Amino acid sequence: MAGATLRRDDGESMGFRDSITDEIQCSRCGERRDRSDVDRLLWCVGCRVRARLIATRRARIAATVLAVIVAGYIWGLIRPTDVVIGGWIATVIAAYWIGGRLAREIFYGIERSNRKRYPGSGS
Numbered sequence: 716m717a718g719a720t721l722r723r724d725d726g727e728s729m730g731f732r733d734s735i736t737d738e739i740q741c742s743r744c745g746e747r748r749d750r751s752d753v754d755r756l757l758w759c760v761g762c763r764v765r766a767r768l769i770a771t772r773r774a775r776i777a778a779t780v781l782a783v784i785v786a787g788y789i790w791g792l793i794r795p796t797d798v799v800i801g802g803w804i805a806t807v808i809a810a811y812w813i814g815g816r817l818a819r820e821i822f823y824g825i826e827r828s829n830r831k832r833y834p835g836s837g838s
């Protein structure tokens with residue numbers, strides 16, 4: 716009886732220790748985070764948000780370049796008349812929007828597979 720009680724006390728202390736070791740070091744910034752805040756690639760929430768922002772910024776540039784190329788192609792080669800100009804503007808906007816979304820996913824994927832840590836963060 717006494718042994719069982721002692722065992723349970725040990726279990727509780729073990730449980731308390733487990734809650735401390737439940738922290739995982741983020742593979743990106745090196746900061747220790749709660750297990751629930753870290754995904755399967757051992758990235759913390761902050762690093763994922765940061766990677767998203769980087770991807771979005773790069774995608775915006777890529778989409779702008781794409782839109783300029785499409786616009787240049789339309790205006791330079793197709794030479795739209797005033798009647799259909801609205802349709803071509805919509806095409807350029809669509810190219811910018813779809814290209815941006817696609818590029819953001821690609822850049823995010825690149826950023827995620829990038830093993831290097833963010834400069835200046837962590838130890």
Ligand SMILES: [Zn+2]
Nearest residue numbers: 741744759762
């Ligand atoms: Zn992190």
